[in-house]
């Protein structure tokens with residue numbers, strides 16, 4: 507949920523409140539007045555757009571990562587086997603052999 511900044515019109519208290527975009531402003535925590543003004547910030551809109559983009563690019567990069575990983579695993583395994591010997595690698599990194 508986005509974080510909003512508010513200023514109470516009555517007692518001038520500035521406070522932060524985290525709530526859904528569709529929800530209305532919470533009352534002032536200092537005096538309880540409902541007469542609060544959201545401070546002008548474009549952060550919620552930006553965050554909304556950013557999280558939407560991040561969501562789609564995250565799943566894309568996850569796929570990339572997975573294919574990269576399956577590509578790299580045999581190489582890594584071979585490297586480790588040539589350095590440490592197969593028994594040691596099997597014992598310490600059995601997932602490298604799980605294909």
Ligand SMILES: [Zn+2]
Pocket residue numbers: 514515516517518519534535536537538539
């Ligand atoms: Zn107040």
